[in-house]
Amino acid sequence: MKKALAATLAVAALVAIALVAGRAAAAPAATKDTAIVGTGSSFVFPLVSKWIPEVAKAYGFNITYSPTGSGAGIAGVTARTVDFGASDAPLSADQLTACKGCVVIPWALSATSIPYNVPGLGGRLHLDGPTLANIYLGKITSWNAPAIKKLNPSLNLPNLRITPVYRSDTSGTTYNFTEYLSTVSGEFKSKVGNSTAVNFPTGVGARGSSGVAGVVSKTEGALTYVDVAYSLANHFTFAGIKNKSGAFALPGLRGIKQAVSQLPKKVTSLSQLKIVDPPKSAGKQAYPIVTFSYVIVPTNSSKAGSVRKLVYWAVTQGQKFGPPLLFEPLPVTVQAFAYREIKKIQGV
Amino acid sequence: MSTIDDTAAPAAGQAATGLERRRLRLGDTLFRGLALTASAGSVFLLGWIAYKVLDLAWPSIQHFGLSFVWTEAWDPVTEQFGALTFIYGTALTSLIALVIAVPISIGIALFLTEIAPKKVAAPIATMVELLAAIPSVVLGLWGILVFGPWIAEHLEPFLQDHLGFLPIFSGSPSQAGILPAALVLTIMIVPITSAICRELFLRVPRDLTDGALALGSTRWESIRGVTLTYAAPGIAAAVLLGLGRAFGEAIAVTQVIGGGNSINVSWFATGDTLASRIASQYQGATSQLQAGSILYLAAILMAISLVTNVAAQLIVRRFEKARRAA
Amino acid sequence: MSAVPQTVDAYDITRRSNGLRRRRATEKLMGTLGVVSAGLAVAILALVLGTVLLKGLSALDTDFFTQPRPLFGAEGGIADALVGSAIIVAMCVVFAVPSAVLVAIYMAEYASPRVATFLRIVLDVLNGVPAIVVGIFIFGILVVGHGQSGLFGALALAILMLPMVARATQEVLEVIPRSLREASLALGVTKWKTTTSIVLPAAIGGILTGVVIAVARVAGETAPLLFTSSIAANQVSTDALHALPTLPVAIFTFSESADPADQARGWAAALVLIVFVLVTNILAKVFSRGRTGR
Numbered sequence: 001m002k003k004a005l006a007a008t009l010a011v012a013a014l015v016a017i018a019l020v021a022g023r024a025a026a027a028p029a030a031t032k033d034t035a036i037v038g039t040g041s042s043f044v045f046p047l048v049s050k051w052i053p054e055v056a057k058a059y060g061f062n063i064t065y066s067p068t069g070s071g072a073g074i075a076g077v078t079a080r081t082v083d084f085g086a087s088d089a090p091l092s093a094d095q096l097t098a099c100k101g102c103v104v105i106p107w108a109l110s111a112t113s114i115p116y117n118v119p120g121l122g123g124r125l126h127l128d129g130p131t132l133a134n135i136y137l138g139k140i141t142s143w144n145a146p147a148i149k150k151l152n153p154s155l156n157l158p159n160l161r162i163t164p165v166y167r168s169d170t171s172g173t174t175y176n177f178t179e180y181l182s183t184v185s186g187e188f189k190s191k192v193g194n195s196t197a198v199n200f201p202t203g204v205g206a207r208g209s210s211g212v213a214g215v216v217s218k219t220e221g222a223l224t225y226v227d228v229a230y231s232l233a234n235h236f237t238f239a240g241i242k243n244k245s246g247a248f249a250l251p252g253l254r255g256i257k258q259a260v261s262q263l264p265k266k267v268t269s270l271s272q273l274k275i276v277d278p279p280k281s282a283g284k285q286a287y288p289i290v291t292f293s294y295v296i297v298p299t300n301s302s303k304a305g306s307v308r309k310l311v312y313w314a315v316t317q318g319q320k321f322g323p324p325l326l327f328e329p330l331p332v333t334v335q336a337f338a339y340r341e342i343k344k345i346q347g348v
Numbered sequence: 349m350s351t352i353d354d355t356a357a358p359a360a361g362q363a364a365t366g367l368e369r370r371r372l373r374l375g376d377t378l379f380r381g382l383a384l385t386a387s388a389g390s391v392f393l394l395g396w397i398a399y400k401v402l403d404l405a406w407p408s409i410q411h412f413g414l415s416f417v418w419t420e421a422w423d424p425v426t427e428q429f430g431a432l433t434f435i436y437g438t439a440l441t442s443l444i445a446l447v448i449a450v451p452i453s454i455g456i457a458l459f460l461t462e463i464a465p466k467k468v469a470a471p472i473a474t475m476v477e478l479l480a481a482i483p484s485v486v487l488g489l490w491g492i493l494v495f496g497p498w499i500a501e502h503l504e505p506f507l508q509d510h511l512g513f514l515p516i517f518s519g520s521p522s523q524a525g526i527l528p529a530a531l532v533l534t535i536m537i538v539p540i541t542s543a544i545c546r547e548l549f550l551r552v553p554r555d556l557t558d559g560a561l562a563l564g565s566t567r568w569e570s571i572r573g574v575t576l577t578y579a580a581p582g583i584a585a586a587v588l589l590g591l592g593r594a595f596g597e598a599i600a601v602t603q604v605i606g607g608g609n610s611i612n613v614s615w616f617a618t619g620d621t622l623a624s625r626i627a628s629q630y631q632g633a634t635s636q637l638q639a640g641s642i643l644y645l646a647a648i649l650m651a652i653s654l655v656t657n658v659a660a661q662l663i664v665r666r667f668e669k670a671r672r673a674a
Numbered sequence: 675m676s677a678v679p680q681t682v683d684a685y686d687i688t689r690r691s692n693g694l695r696r697r698r699a700t701e702k703l704m705g706t707l708g709v710v711s712a713g714l715a716v717a718i719l720a721l722v723l724g725t726v727l728l729k730g731l732s733a734l735d736t737d738f739f740t741q742p743r744p745l746f747g748a749e750g751g752i753a754d755a756l757v758g759s760a761i762i763v764a765m766c767v768v769f770a771v772p773s774a775v776l777v778a779i780y781m782a783e784y785a786s787p788r789v790a791t792f793l794r795i796v797l798d799v800l801n802g803v804p805a806i807v808v809g810i811f812i813f814g815i816l817v818v819g820h821g822q823s824g825l826f827g828a829l830a831l832a833i834l835m836l837p838m839v840a841r842a843t844q845e846v847l848e849v850i851p852r853s854l855r856e857a858s859l860a861l862g863v864t865k866w867k868t869t870t871s872i873v874l875p876a877a878i879g880g881i882l883t884g885v886v887i888a889v890a891r892v893a894g895e896t897a898p899l900l901f902t903s904s905i906a907a908n909q910v911s912t913d914a915l916h917a918l919p920t921l922p923v924a925i926f927t928f929s930e931s932a933d934p935a936d937q938a939r940g941w942a943a944a945l946v947l948i949v950f951v952l953v954t955n956i957l958a959k960v961f962s963r964g965r966t967g968r
Contacts, residue, residue: 035907035916037821037822037905037916037917038905039905045746046746046747049745049746049747049748050745050746052745052908062907062909063907064905064906064907064908064916064917065905066904066905066906068631068632068904068905069631069632070632071631071632071633071634072631072632074634075631075632075633075634075639076631076905079817079818079819080818080819080821081817081818081819081820081821081822082821082905094635095634095635098636161520163520163522168606168607168628168629169628169629169631169632170424170629170632170633170634171632192425193423193425193426194425195424195425196424196632196634197424197425197629197632197634197638198423198424198425199421199422199423199424199425199609199610200609201609201610203618204522204523204524204525204606204607204608204618205524205606205607205608205609205618205628206524206606206607206930207602207607207628207930208930210927210930210931210932210933210936211930211931213931213932214492214930214931214932215523215524216932217932218493218496218497218523219500219522219523229746230932233746233747233933234932234933375864375866375867376864376865376866378866379865379866379869379870380780380784380865380866382776383776383777383779383780383783383784384780384784385776386773386774386776386777386780387776387777387780387781387785387793389773390773390777390793390796390797390800390836390837390840391793391796393800393833394796394799394800394803396811396815397803397807397808397811397833400811400814400815401807401810401811403814404810404814451707451711452711452714452715453711454711455707455708455710455711455712456708456711456712456715458704458708459708459709459711459712460712462708463705463708463709464712472712472715472716475715475716475719476712476715476716476719477955478719478723478952478955479715479718479719479722481890481891481951481952481955482722482723482894482948482951483893483894483895483896483922483947483948483951484894484896485894485896485922485925485926485929485944486722486726486894486925486944486947486948487722488926488929489925489928489929489940489941489944490722490725490726490944492929492930493929493937493940493941494721494725535718535722538715539715542715566697566698566700566701567701567705568697568700568701568704568705569697569701571704592802595804596802596803596804596805596806596807597804598804598805598806598897599896599897599926603926603929603930623804623806623897626806626807626810627806627897627900630810630901631900631901643810646806646807646810649804649807650803650804650807653802653803653804654799654802656802657798657799657802658795658799661795661798
């Protein structure tokens with residue numbers, strides 16, 4: 001009996017210490033009103049991570065963001081379990097209706113890189129759209145296949161099985177990647193299609209940008225599609241992808257900037273923001289797999305005022321944090337579109 | 349005597365006054381009511397869980413009906429959903445895990461009860477219990493970073509080299525897939541089933557086994573003929589409980605199974621189980637039908653768990669009844 | 675059998691029999707298999723624990739325990755997850771244990787045998803509900819529309835803990851001799867006073883053991899927290915009305931990452947969790963031995 005009491009007191013003491021230590025270490029001025037919770041795209045997570053402390057400095061907002069995939073961002077803001085959702089895929093008409101009065105605002109711009117883990121190549125891998133589509137359709141299964149050899153005559157391609165890695169969660173990066181593949185391969189479009197979650201016929205699935213990067217780092221012969229910031233952070237080599245000019249473009253700032261150079265002068269709807277596989281006029285270095293990332297905000301909510309400030313900051317001052325992470329600042333036309341959409345959010 | 353509160357109890361031999369009697373009854377009634385509320389609440393909670401799962405799954409149940417259960421499809425683009433891939437994955441990983449785990453568990457239990465001297469048995473029993481205490485997320489972490497790569501680099505090539513003519517060992521070795529998931533489940537099931545088996549074997553009446561030995565059977569023959577036969581229903585129950593545990597495991601499985609979408613004959617291929625698919629896709633379901641379909645998977649999972657659970661309980665109850673009658 | 679036995683010792687005769695040789699061989703084989711099985715289990719345990727220990731120790735430093743989980747590309751630790759887990763598990767105990775004890779009391783003291791059996795079945799079925807389904811349940815009835823919170827996470831864990839503690843308490847209550855209750859009632863003590871002042875204190879050791887074991891189980895549960903308390907700020911917080919980071923979910927996230935630093939943090943966090951589970955299990959053993967032995 002005494003032992004039981006003593007042990008219970010010990011446990012209670014531990015919990016008390018944890019609570020006290022927690023209170024002492026907790027961030028000051030974190031009142032409920034300034035706590036903004038968002039979730040969604042892991043693609044944009046590197047940039048949002050940079051924004052969080054900056055916004056705290058600027059407005060005292062306490063932002064919580066968890067990368068759970070674009071689908072979870074859309075679902076979360078629709079169910080109002082979070083204050084804003086982040087998605088690299090625009091909302092369909094059905095999703096927009098279900099969200100009941102949400103605006104979709106582009107707030108970041110970056111590229112989907114194609115990193116790979118093939119040792120001893122002796123140079124950067126070159127791929128093109130149809131080859132990539134065939135890899136993910138399971139029609140090309142080995143790194144020394146003739147189609148790949150044709151694009152990389154000088155490389156040392158091993159007889160190694162290709163493991164295509166895809167996102168098992170609902171992902172805006174998948175949307176971007178499959179949009180590109182559906183554009184360049186009719187077979188891919190009819191067999192797999194373009195969506196945030198598709199039925200890939202072959203390969204290994206992993207959760208989150210982090211997850212697919214993890215599988216590639218551990219599996220020889222693997223390749224995947226992931227935001228270029230993750231490739232950089234994990235020191236992956238990514239492939240050069242053949243664009244309409246015939247050059248093998250890279251997912252750097254120049255590649256991204258050229259890819260969005262053909263946008264209309266005034267952007268009035270999100271459907272005008274299709275930028276995969278840009279035309280020849282875009283530029284020699286235009287990278288074919290570029291995407292905007294969007295924030296989805298309910299126009300009417302208790303947090304509308306704070307979120308409005310956050311989004312405005314993000315599309316203006318926030319953009320300068322992008323380049324080191326290979327997020328290209330929004331083009332002026334898109335920024336103007338963003339301003340018009342932000343105005344629709346109620347609040348101070 | 350000193351622990352009894354004298355204000356509540358009238359002195360022995362003295363009748364309680366009306367007021368006192370009412371106060372006593374009130375206390376009893378209130379307390380009984382509280383306990384009853386808690387119990388009724390538990391029953392209500394179980395019913396509510398079942399109701400809510402079905403309610404959230406309704407859009408999909410209505411749309412697909414029962415054919416969902418035997419449809420192999422999971423395509424959010426065309427909104428075609430079916431549970432067959434995941435029922436197959438659940439069944440296959442759990443069965444592989446059972447086939448490996450049950451003999452090992454019986455072996456461990458026999459070792460602890462028959463072979464090992466007490467001094468050795470106690471620490472080993474503790475170690476097996478510790479294996480049960482490892483949280484599944486830690487096993488999954490170990491599975492992703494250590495076990496999976498080992499399976500892909502050593503185990504699967506070995507199986508393919510020696511038994512590659514079997515279609516289940518065809519295909520290319522992979523760190524994520526049915527086999528790694530099944531082996532992780534094996535590690536989870538073994539402690540549970542071996543603990544139950546050990547309890548069962550300890551309860552076998554000594555005179556039965558002594559009798560067998562006196563008749564000239566070897567130790568193993570007495571174990572096989574007496575202990576195992578006597579404990580067979582209990583072992584069956586243990587198997588079912590282990591099965592239930594394997595069915596419901598979402599986290600460790602989703603970490604190592606690779607999120608495959610179709611049924612593959614090879615055990616090296618990726619796949620998915622009911623629980624694992626729910627864990628990886630529920631938060632991201634962006635259409636009513638997809639969310640409903642994932643809950644439909646949850647309803648199937650609940651039904652399967654319920655059946656194995658109830659079956660295990662029935663066996664135990666019949667076992668107890670038979671033994672009490674004997 | 676050809677030779678005439680020298681002695682009448684039956685053992686001597688049968689030693690020359692082929693049948694017995696085969697049976698002996700089988701016995702030896704089975705014995706070896708038993709040893710191998712036990713050895714395998716111990717080896718796996720050593721492998722898993724050993725890896726966690728080796729890889730986890732290298733990442734343990736003061737920063738690990740004082741810094742919150744890192745944002746992308748930053749340094750960090752698990753301070754926020756530790757605090758979050760402690761709060762959620764503590765709340766879970768507060769929610770689950772009183773209700774569980776009350777259910778057990780009803781089963782042991784008030785219910786008819788039929789009702790008691792029915793409740794036992796209900797509790798066993800509740801115990802068998804997969805943790806992920808419990809997570810979806812709480813998500814569906816509470817998180818939708820209100821957002822995640824540590825409170826909801828604690829409720830989900832409490833649903834898991836309830837059947838465990840209720841069954842353990844019920845078993846302990848049944849072991850307490852009827853004579854204790856009857857003596858108290860005969861002296862005129864009310865039933866509820868008997869239960870709370872006589873029976874419960876006698877059972878407290880067993881109840882605490884059950885609670886401690888349940889805490890060890892529940893502290894490592896990830897699935898229910900995935901939907902109820904996973905979108906949490908990367909800073910130490912005690913605000914249970916918002917989502918709190920937790921140790922199991924942190925390990926889950928670290929385990930899938932490509933970043934070796936994240937993986938190292940995962941191992942270290944796993945080490946902390948395992949140490950906690952181990953310590954609580956040892957605590958439970960101490961309780962139960964203190965009760966029965968002396």
